[in-house]
Amino acid sequence: MWMMISRISRIKLFFTVIAGMMLITAFFSVQTLSAEAVRARSRIAVVNFAANNTEGGVARGVRNSVEISLFKDGSFDILEQSQVDVILRERKLQAMECRDAACAARLGQLLKADYVIIGSVDRLGNYTVNVKVVNVREGRIVIS
Secondary structure, X not given: OHHHOOHHHHHHHHHHHHHHHHHHHHHHHHOOOOHHHHHOOEEEEEOOOEEEOOOHHHXXXXXXXXXXXXXXXXOEEEEOHHHHHHHHHHHOOOHHHOOOHHHHHHHHHHHXXXXXXXXXXXXXXXXXXXXXXXXXXOOEEEEO
């Protein structure tokens, strides 16, 4: 699958993903928190990204990169995709249907997450990665 994407497109996609992850990490790290809040790390769920005009494997790869970067940062409790899938199966829901803040907030409440990250990988000539971080309690997008 990655072999089908030109080398230049892979490089552009890589740097787009890196820039998005840096933005997300920077947002969470600049929040001033009390000592208790620092110990109680934010729970984050990263749901499957939509793949528009590209293969689903590309979107899964980008979603996995976002999740791994947040995990490596060490500041967050990341809900593993398998945990998310189990809860969604029990509720007979699909995360692929969540593309807006209201739906992501409802999903976050089910998952007991503080934030839900939704997004898409779009291809119209070049790749575009769209990432939104939804504050579950407030039900609004805090990063886009």
